[in-house]
Amino acid sequence: MLTAERYITLQNHYVGPGASESEEQEYEATLEELTGLFHCTERNVKMIVKKLQEEELIKWLPGRGRGNRSRIQFMVKRESxxxxxxxxxAEKGDYRYAFEFLHSFEEDKHIVDQFIKWLNEQFGVKQLSANHKDKDVVHLPVYRTVHTLDPGNLYFGFDSHLVRQIFDxxxxxxxxxxxxVPMLAHYWEGNEDGTEWKFHLRKGITFHHGKVLTSEDVVFTLNRLRCSQTNQWILETIELVEALDDRTVKIILHQPxxxxxxxxxSSCVSILPKDLLTQDEPSFWSQPSGTGPFRVAKWSDNSIELAVNDSYFLGRAYxxxxxxxFLPDNIPNRSKVKWENLINNDARVPSQAGGDWELIETLSKSCLLISWNRNKTGPQQSLAFRQAVNLIIDRSGMIDYSGQQGYPARxxxxxxxxxxxxxxxxxxAAKKLLQESGYDGSPISLLTTEADCIDAQWIQKQCALIGIPVELTYTGKNALTKIGAGQESDAVLICLLFADDEICELESFLQENSIIHQHLEPGLHNWINxxxxxxxxxxSEEKRRVLLQQIEYRLHDEAQLLFLLHRKMNTYVHPSIRGLVINNLGWMDFKDIWLISSLTAKKA
Structure with missing residues (x-):
């Protein structure tokens, strides 16, 4: 990158930003001038000039004789x-540096548009030739990275989705x-009071590294999850897990x-290979081995590559x-607006809404909400205050303000x-409730992520209408997974994804690093337990649903949570792609996708 900056520095000095360039034009230059331009010694200037010549960026024509100045010729036009x-x-995966580099030259903003247009063509379905055979590979860009592939520490939907591609x-x-429905276990049974369960494993299932799955792997996985893992709450009723034989696992509970x-x-209970994890757990997570339809082929800070599992027990993926x-989330806003045309809603597939592309529109099983911290002193301790904030926030206005599609949430x-x-x-009504609360005008602190900054700003504007100053603080998504992350703030604005209804709602109440769990006051916490x-x-599933609703109703009645928005997801799909269904994690299951030729797609 340093060589590129020096080349542009030379161009700016001799040609000038935005000036027309002639391929044959030469400019008079001296080493003395360049020492001042690069703020270095003449010896270093000579090394810089040599490097630029080696890369065929410039021609340096030394002056001959007294009074004859050297000349410089630029071999590549600035824009090119x-x-x-x-x-x-970008081809090296340094997308962040690519955008930072382009945006460091404000006079060349139009080149960003050309770069985005080029980048648009790099994603989608690619046919790669290997050993004289075509391989169908999908390239997807996303505004995020992988925080973890360890099922026991899952928190985000994207991580959970990837875990489901690798593990079962x-x-x-x-x-x-x-x-x-059955997966690794083909049959299961419980006793009369629901305190003992048996799971019978399929035969012949292998992990990606070739080891055959046995009940010992299941016992190991469940016991590992029960011990000091983020999601150990899932197995909190288990007293003992034992292998009755190679394909039978018995689980004994201390309560029904x-x-x-x-x-x-749950993805958190994905089964892991005992042999690899007990040998060297840190190295295992750099390239984990599961039984899923895809295996990890390569994983870096810039991307993750999955290769098909040819021997997947539920059938090979197409x-x-x-x-x-992984694209940078913090690229400048001017580019990001254009970029969303390519990766609408985090880029499930390339999304240009043109020609014969198909639009898949779904309503995400997620909720943007405010959680009040009842374990911190402040105006949020008043029910009337929390209700006032609930009434002042115009949800429809929030949707218009953010430019996202969705509906008000209840x-x-x-x-x-x-x-x-x-x-x-x-x-x-909000003003009246605020007066009843005895609010003294002190500001409230609202914590959220950069991804939800526009919604946070709308909340700030709405609260200001009735005299509540809101101080906004932004943090990274990963930081919100830490225990104690939201304890210094009066409230947290967060978007929660609910993959499986009963489980994910319980997760919000029971997981130790859940914001909702951390904000509950002791009496409410004990009642939920x-x-x-x-x-x-x-x-009865119906009765369980009613009991869950009782928790939700109380959280709503006490304005412990302010439900704000349900967001819609729009995904544009190329006509050659078939089998694409948005799953309950808001993503597409790669195993179900198959392709037809472009010619066949046009005839269809």
Whole structure:
């Protein structure tokens, strides 16, 4: 990058930004001038000139005789050079540096548009030739990185989605059928009171490194999750896990838990190979081995590449591979707006809405909400104050302000009537409640991530209408996963994803690093724990749903949580792609995708 900056520095000095360039034009120059330009010695200037000549960027014509100045000729036009260099950075995976490089030259803003247009063509379906055979690989850009592939420490939906491509669970929740179906276990059974369970494994399943799956791997995985893992709450009712033989696992509980099979559907309970993890756990996570439809072929700070598992027990995937490129989340806003045309809603697939591309529109099973910190002194301790903030926030206005599509939220999950967009927004009632609360005008602190900054700014504007100053603080998404992350703030604005209804709602209440869990005051926390114990002991799914609703109703009635928005996701799909379905994590399952030729797609 240093060589590129020096070349542009020379061009700016001799040609000038935006000036027309002639391929044959020469400019008079001296080594003395260049020492001042580069702020270095004449010896270093000679090395710089030599380097630029070696890369065929300039020609240096030394002056002959007294009074004859040297001359410099630029071999690559400024615009071509900037674009080419940014492309080289991108091809190496240095997308952040590519954007930073281009945006350091304000006079060349139009080149950013050309770069984005070029970058647009780098993603999508690629046919790569290897050993005289075509391999179908999908290249996807995303505005995020992988925080962890360790199932026990999962927190974000994107990580969970990738884990499901690499690992498998004992059982799987089929959202279309609305029931639990076999996965690694082909059959399971519980005793009469739900305190003992047996899971029977399929034969012949192998991990990516060739080891055959046995019940010992299951016992190891469950015991590992129970010990000091972020998601150990999932198995909190387990007293003992034992292998009855190579393919039978027995689980003994210290209390009835009819929800156990559903809990075991969670990505957090993905089964791991005992042999590799007990040998060298740190190195295992650099290239983990699972039983899933894809294996990790390469993983760096810039991308992750998945290769197909040819011997997957549920059938080989059509795709030969998937390459996911991590794009910088903090690129300048001017580019990001244009970039969203390419990777709408975090880039499930390249999304140019032109020609015969198909639009897939879904309502995300997520909720943007405010969680109040009831374990910190401040105005948020008043119910009337929390209700006042709830009434002053215009959800429809928030949707218009952010430019995102969605609906006002009244609960964790969208319901059948969500699309009606009904919500209560009442400025006068908010003012009255604020007066009743005895609010003294002190500011409240709201913590959120950069991704939700526009929504946070809308909340700040709305609260100002009734005299509540809001101080905004931004942090990284990963920081919100730390225990104690939101304890210094009065409230946290966060978007929660609910993959499997019962499990994900429970996760919000029970997971130690959950913002909601950390914000509950002790009395409310104990009451929720008593309801959860009853949920576990309830065999009826309908009754469990009612019990979960009781928790949600109380959180709503006490304005502990302010439900704000459910967001819509729009994904444009190339006509050659088939089998794409947005799953309950908001992503597409790579195993289900298949392709047809472009010619066939046009005839269809």
């Amino acid at each position: 050079f900037l674009l080419r260099f940014a492309q080289q950075l 669970r004992l059982v799987h929740f089929d959202s279309e059928k609305g029931q639990i 838990n009819w929800l156990l099979p559903c809990l075991l559907c 795709l030969d591979g998937v390459k996911i490129v 609960s964790f999950l969208p319901k059948e009537d969500t699309s009606y967009g009904i919500h209560r927004h009442d400025v006068e 008593s309801i959860v114990k009853e949920i576990y002991a309830t065999k």
